Amino acid sequence: MDLRYGIIGCGMMGQEHLRNIALTPGASVAAIFEPDPAMRARAAELAPGAVMLDSVAEVVAHGAVNCLLIVSPNHMHLAQLEQIAAIRPLPILCEKPLFTDPAEAPRLAALRAAYPAPIWVAMEYRYMPPVAHLIAQAQTATGGIKMLTIREHRFPFLAKVGDWNRFNHNTGGTLVEKCCHFFDLMRLIAGCDPVRVMASAGQAVNHLEERYDGQTPDIWDNAYVIVEFANGLRAMLELCMFAEGARYQEEISAVGPLGKIECLVPGPGRFWPAHLGAAPVPQVIVSPRDPKGPQVLEVPVDPALLAAGDHNGSTFYQHQGFARVVRGAQAVEVSLLDGWWAVAIGMAAQESAATGQVVDLTRAPYAPPAGIGQR
Structure with missing residues (x-):
């Protein structure tokens, strides 16, 4: 078909x-x-x-x-x-x-x-090859994940049609628009639902001098978010959207009693300065406690997939999975329930940062409504 x-x-x-x-x-x-x-x-x-x-x-x-x-x-x-x-x-x-x-x-x-x-x-982000490799190997490498950290240091929000992405009422806020990807990864890796969120975030550098119909953008550009999960796993997001000069845009680490596994993901190749030579290659690093010694694996992405977009080939792999669903060969991998939680965590983080309070995710409006399940 x-x-x-x-x-x-x-x-x-x-x-x-x-x-x-x-x-x-x-x-x-x-x-x-x-x-x-x-x-x-x-x-x-x-x-x-x-x-x-x-x-x-x-x-x-x-x-x-x-x-x-x-x-x-x-x-x-x-x-x-x-x-x-x-x-x-x-x-x-x-x-x-x-x-x-x-x-x-x-x-x-x-x-x-x-x-x-x-x-x-x-x-x-689930389908970026280095991230997918980390997800597949994390439990074995760590002996059971206890701590998970996601760091993204990247460029500011790009210009979009009508500048719709400059305002929270259109995007849901930075911790929804940009970071729902990361909260989805946290929940996927944890293997259970979150119970509490605490955050500190704000707008320190980006878009402060911009005006659209006389209004200043209100999207945040930096944040720390801590998410606690039902199984005791703690996860942290560190976001900075005015720090695009590093070799890697995303760094993810998972730690447990047996060791640590990390993945390093470069940003879009079209933004890498040509005078610095070839763009960085994604890496996965496994660091066991015993015997000590990091093991570095390069996870290159097909150049044709890199040229097709800014997400390290993941959009292609996502379409492959969706095609199998349409053809009846597999079930949906990212359900409405997954989509719900990714947004709910981001909204709870927005609330926590705005109020200075810990947000309970087991209560309305953040607990998922009845009837949103897998299909």
Whole structure:
């Protein structure tokens, strides 16, 4: 069975998806809705066989389309999922975050209860080769993870169409928009749900001199977040979005009684200075307690996949998995429940940083609503 995507939104991330769909065997793009003229023109160049349509409804109803990809601004995702459900429920790959307001929980639960087709929430970081290697080896290397640290030192938020990503009311806040990926990784690695969040965060450097219709952006650019899990694992996120000069953008470490495993992930190759030579290669490092001695493994990524996007090949691997779901060969790997938790942890972290209080994730509005389970 060939996949014929209908795509809703083809800005910067949507175009990365187009390039990766082009590399995915048995997949093509049949229809696109992108309201911005410049982005629509670029999407037409990347997917010349796709018809350009004028609404979400037209894409969903297009007869050639047999699966959907949502890559619109964050605050539009849930309403578009509901619109699709009312027209023609098809398998969906929906970009993160799944929603932006905890009050939307009942709507998400109702969608899950009624939607007859699979919905996969896009969490690309799971599929970065060095991160996937760490996840697969972490329990053996550590003897059972007790502490998990994720550090991201990266560039500021890029410019997006209409500057929608400059304001919390559109994004859900930095700890939702940017960091739901990391909270998803924490929960996946922990193997259980979180119970408490504490955070300190703010806007120290970025976007302070920018004005949009007279308003100053309110998205944060640095944070420390600690998440405690039901099994006793403690995880910490260290985020800095004005520190893009390092060799590696993400550093993840997991530690247990037998040792430590780390992965080092470079940022987008297009940002690496040419005068410094070849871009860094991802690494996984295992450091046992006994016998001591770090073991370094390079985890190179196919150059064709690196050229297709900014996420170390993970978007391609995600589409491979989604294709298997559409063909009935496997179950969804990132469910609505996973998408819920990734956002809920981020929102709790936003609240904790704003109030200075620890947030209990076992109570409303952060505990997942009944009915959001695996499909």
